[in-house]
Amino acid sequence: MLRLGGAVxxxxxxxxxxxxxKTLCTAIKSLGPMSLTLEQVQRIxxxxxxxxxxxxxxxxxxxxxxxxxxxxxxxxxxxxxxxPMAHAxxxxxxxxxxxxxxxxxxxxxxxVAPETEAGLYLVPKVIE
Amino acid sequence: xxxxxxKQLSQALATKQIxxxxxxxxxxxxINRLNxxxxxxxxVDADKSLAAARAADARLAAGTAGLLxxxxxxxxxxxxxxxxxxxxxxxxxxxxxSPYDATVIRKMEAEAGLVSLGKxxxxxxxxxxxxxxxxxxxxxxxxxxxxxxxxxxGGSAAAVAARLAxxxxxxxxxxxxxQPAALxxxxxxxxxxxxxxxxxxxxxxxxxxxxxxxxASAEDCAMLLNTMAGFDERDSTSLERPVEDYARDLEKPxxxxxxxxxxxxxxxxxxxxxxxxxxxxxxxYEKLGATTVEVSLPNxxxxxxxxxxxxxxxxxxxxxxxDGVRYGFRAEDYSNLDDMYMKSRAQGFGxxxxxxxxxxxxxxxxxxxxxxxxxxxxIRRLIANDFVEAFKSCDVIMGPTSPSTAFKxxxxxxxPVQMYLSDIYTIAVNLAGLPGMSVxxxxxxxxPVGLQLIGNYFAEAQLLNVAHRYQQATDWHQRRPAxxx
Numbered sequence: 001m002l003r004l005g006g007a008v009x010x011x012x013x014x015x016x017x018x019x020x021x022k023t024l025c026t027a028i029k030s031l032g033p034m035s036l037t038l039e040q041v042q043r044i045x046x047x048x049x050x051x052x053x054x055x056x057x058x059x060x061x062x063x064x065x066x067x068x069x070x071x072x073x074x075x076x077x078x079x080x081x082x083x084p085m086a087h088a089x090x091x092x093x094x095x096x097x098x099x100x101x102x103x104x105x106x107x108x109x110x111x112v113a114p115e116t117e118a119g120l121y122l123v124p125k126v127i128e
Numbered sequence: 129x130x131x132x133x134x135k136q137l138s139q140a141l142a143t144k145q146i147x148x149x150x151x152x153x154x155x156x157x158x159i160n161r162l163n164x165x166x167x168x169x170x171x172v173d174a175d176k177s178l179a180a181a182r183a184a185d186a187r188l189a190a191g192t193a194g195l196l197x198x199x200x201x202x203x204x205x206x207x208x209x210x211x212x213x214x215x216x217x218x219x220x221x222x223x224x225x226s227p228y229d230a231t232v233i234r235k236m237e238a239e240a241g242l243v244s245l246g247k248x249x250x251x252x253x254x255x256x257x258x259x260x261x262x263x264x265x266x267x268x269x270x271x272x273x274x275x276x277x278x279x280x281x282g283g284s285a286a287a288v289a290a291r292l293a294x295x296x297x298x299x300x301x302x303x304x305x306x307q308p309a310a311l312x313x314x315x316x317x318x319x320x321x322x323x324x325x326x327x328x329x330x331x332x333x334x335x336x337x338x339x340x341x342x343x344a345s346a347e348d349c350a351m352l353l354n355t356m357a358g359f360d361e362r363d364s365t366s367l368e369r370p371v372e373d374y375a376r377d378l379e380k381p382x383x384x385x386x387x388x389x390x391x392x393x394x395x396x397x398x399x400x401x402x403x404x405x406x407x408x409x410x411x412x413y414e415k416l417g418a419t420t421v422e423v424s425l426p427n428x429x430x431x432x433x434x435x436x437x438x439x440x441x442x443x444x445x446x447x448x449x450x451d452g453v454r455y456g457f458r459a460e461d462y463s464n465l466d467d468m469y470m471k472s473r474a475q476g477f478g479x480x481x482x483x484x485x486x487x488x489x490x491x492x493x494x495x496x497x498x499x500x501x502x503x504x505x506x507i508r509r510l511i512a513n514d515f516v517e518a519f520k521s522c523d524v525i526m527g528p529t530s531p532s533t534a535f536k537x538x539x540x541x542x543x544p545v546q547m548y549l550s551d552i553y554t555i556a557v558n559l560a561g562l563p564g565m566s567v568x569x570x571x572x573x574x575x576p577v578g579l580q581l582i583g584n585y586f587a588e589a590q591l592l593n594v595a596h597r598y599q600q601a602t603d604w605h606q607r608r609p610a611x612x613x
Contacts, residue, residue: 041486048444048489049451049466050482051474063483064490066545071491073433074503077510084505085512087335087365088321088561089585094364108227114458121453124465 035065129154130291131608134199134348137294141188141198148188148198152181152243155200159245159292162612165273168286170205170264171213172246180243187241196355197241202293204284205247206254207339208328209233212244216330217252217262217280220456220476230328231360232297232339240355245293249283252478253447254304254332256280257550260541261480268537269312270609271575275534278308278550284342285312290612295343295352299329301336302435303529303554306566309342310529310578313568315595315605316342317349320586321561322367324353325360333442334365336435336558345605346567346595350375353588369586377593383417385594388522390425393553398531405570405577406528409598413526416597423518423525427510431556432548434511437491437504438559443481444488450476483544512560519584524594528553529566529578553580563588567595568604576604 036044041061045052052060106119115122129137129146140146156174163169177200184198208214208226210233215221229237236242251261259267259282269277270290277286281298285308288296298305300318309316317340324339331337341352353374360366387410394403410420452458452472459471477485491500518525531552540546557564562582569579579598583591599605 036490044486044490045482046470048482048485049448049469049473050477050485051467051470052482060479060483060486063544064486066543067436067483067487067548070545070548071433071436071500074430074437074507075499077427077430077503077507079503079506079510082506082509084502085509086505088512088559089365089367091365091367094361094368096361105227109454112224112227112455114452114456123453124462124468126465 035068036061130158132294133345134196134295134343134351137199138195142193148181148184148243149178151198152177152200152245155245155293158290162290162292166268166270166286166290166292167265168248168267168283168290168292169202169246170215170217170249170262170283173212176211177243177245180237184241184243194240196351199242199295200245200293201236201242202246202248202284202287202296203233203244204281204297204299205250206299206330207233207297208330209244209247212247214247214330215263216254217250217264218477218481219263220450222263222457224455228328231325231362232329232356235358236297236355242355248281248287248296251280251282251304252481253330253443254280254299254301255443255480255484257303257307257547258535258537258540259283259308260537261478263478266537269534270612271312272534275536275575276311278311278530278534280304281308281342285309285314285316288312288314288342288344289609291608295341295348297339297356298342299337299339300554300558301332301338301439302558303551305340305342306529306554306564306578306580307551309566310580311534311576313576313605313607313609314342314344315346315349315565315567315599316340317353317565317588317591318557318563319353319357319588320563321558322365323357323369323563323586323588325358325363325366327360327362331446333439334446335442336439338558345599346565346592347375347378347599349565350378350589350592350596353592372589374589374592377589378596380593380597381417382413382594382597385413385418385524386522387413387418387420388423388518388525389420390423390428390518390525390527392425392428393527397552398528399533399572401572402528402530402532402577405572406526406579409569409579410526412598412601416601421521423522425511425514425518425556427507427514428556430507431511431559432552434504434507435555435559436487436548437500438508440484440488441492441501442488444485444492447477447481447485452476480544508559511556515556515560515562515582523584524587524591525582527580529580530554533572533575533577557582561585563591565591565595567598568607569602570604571607
């Protein structure tokens with residue numbers, strides 16, 4: 001898991017979901033309220049694992065603040081007692097037998113990766 | 129033949145008036161000739177299409193053909209199709225050749241025998257309302273090539289409008305089928321959430337994304353929806369419902385139909401001439417025996433703000449899979465794993481996609497989650513409840529699809545908020561999960577206007593009926609752009 005903070009420390013890597021969203025959410029906690037400062041924009045970009053240059057951060061700051069101005073309209077609405085709606089249909093999650101249903105297509109799925117070796121995805125060294 | 133309906137094409141193929149190979153070649157020739165200007169397709173593979181057409185001809189000869197076997201179709205490049213480059217309009221997937229088929233593709237190709245002509249241009253990851261965010265350049269509107277075709281299914285819309293394909297697939301997260309249909313004079317349907325499988329459809333906002341047909345008429349949409357819809361165990365939100373014939377009610381008379389007109393859709397904010405065309409369409413419905421009643425969707429003005437919290441939140445999570453490890457773009461130079469993620473995503477995504485990922489990351493973060501994400505979900509409930517209330521006094525809701533006709537390329541590209549407001553009438557339908565359509569209803573200054581129809585849950589057959597009867601009384605949907613012979 002990647003620990004997000006001032007200095008990024010790598011311990012070990014999970015091949016799927018390389019940067020986990022919940023970690024990102026916790027790490028972003030220290031950010032201030034609207035409107036976003038340039039520093040905050042850079043920090044969000046870092047947590048979203050998107051490199052931004054100074055000039056990109058500046059134009060992004062303007063755009064994001066414009067969008068948040070639109071979003072802020074929601075804050076005037078009294079929604080006490082309203083159940084959040086995650087989904088269009090209120091149906092419960094379908095369950096299935098815990099059994100293998102897909103055929104093994106490892107070669108086909110590995111073939112589209114940028115770099116592989118010996119049937120594994122290749123990434124820069126993360127463990128010393 | 130290029131202007132023929134699906135029914136006519138089906139008839140022509142069944143009676144051997146034309147073969148699927150000939151028909152496919154006819155459309156491939158038009159794509160060759162007109163696509164360099166319109167940029168509606170990003171990938172065409174004549175060999176693949178013709179091989180599928182030959183297989184369709186074999187089925188036609190063997191008597192094992194279905195109603196749509198051998199008919200060409202354009203596929204939005206958001207659907208994974210085995211052996212086809214599938215880009216989702218992004219540099220991130222510019223070289224991605226899908227190793228599997230989306231359920232929609234499998235149902236259309238393997239089961240129904242439709243022949244894919246190619247993959248159509250779209251806003252990057254379906255994030256846009258003008259097709260200008262595509263890595264492969266903007267699509268031009270066949271009605272005026274200085275204008276946008278709408279988005280995100282802009283390539284599909286332009287392809288059908290210019291008759292580069294008889295029909296196309298689209299997807300609609302906030303209006304991406306209906307708005308381009310309106311701007312290009314097409315009939316487009318976004319089904320009830322859960323009716324069409326999302327498996328293999330590259331995810332943008334999973335609780336809103338829904339695929340549907342884009343065509344010249346409601347009848348064509350009904351026939352195409354019959355091949356697209358159905359339960360799929362590979363989509364966790366696919367609904368287990370009995371199979372329907374969506375064309376079953378097309379001819380039903382409209383006498384007694386109650387049309388709800390939301391007062392919020394008929395106030396400020398819409399171009400006056402667009403509104404005149406919409407009101408004329410409603411008057412036509414009254415002639416067909418329908419009655420109108422004013423309804424209210426008091427929270428509809430909150431749909432754009434709520435959407436721009438919910439959709440980016442889901443997108444930021446969905447698009448975390450693009451990390452340069454398992455598929456897609458990987459930057460050339462990087463110093464370590466973290467740097468590889470940062471550079472691959474910085475170089476692989478366009479500006480609008482990055483903005484939405486960042487909004488999503490922010491609104492889901494601890495400390496902001498309640499104020500933004502949960503608040504947006506509560507407002508989503510209020511919006512859905514408004515529709516439940518409105519449908520107590522009407523059968524179908526009508527209004528404009530888009531507040532304006534097609535705007536000029538570049539006109540709104542610099543201001544995301546202005547662009548977002550293009551979907552002011554369509555977004556609430558996605559938040560509620562309802563079916564919606566856009567139907568051609570006139571022209572303003574030579575540019576098409578769309579009438580939006582909103583139905584209750586699972587009322588697709590009724591919406592198609594309401595659209596079809598109007599199309600029998602009017603000829604707006606049969607108008608074609610000039611200069612594209």
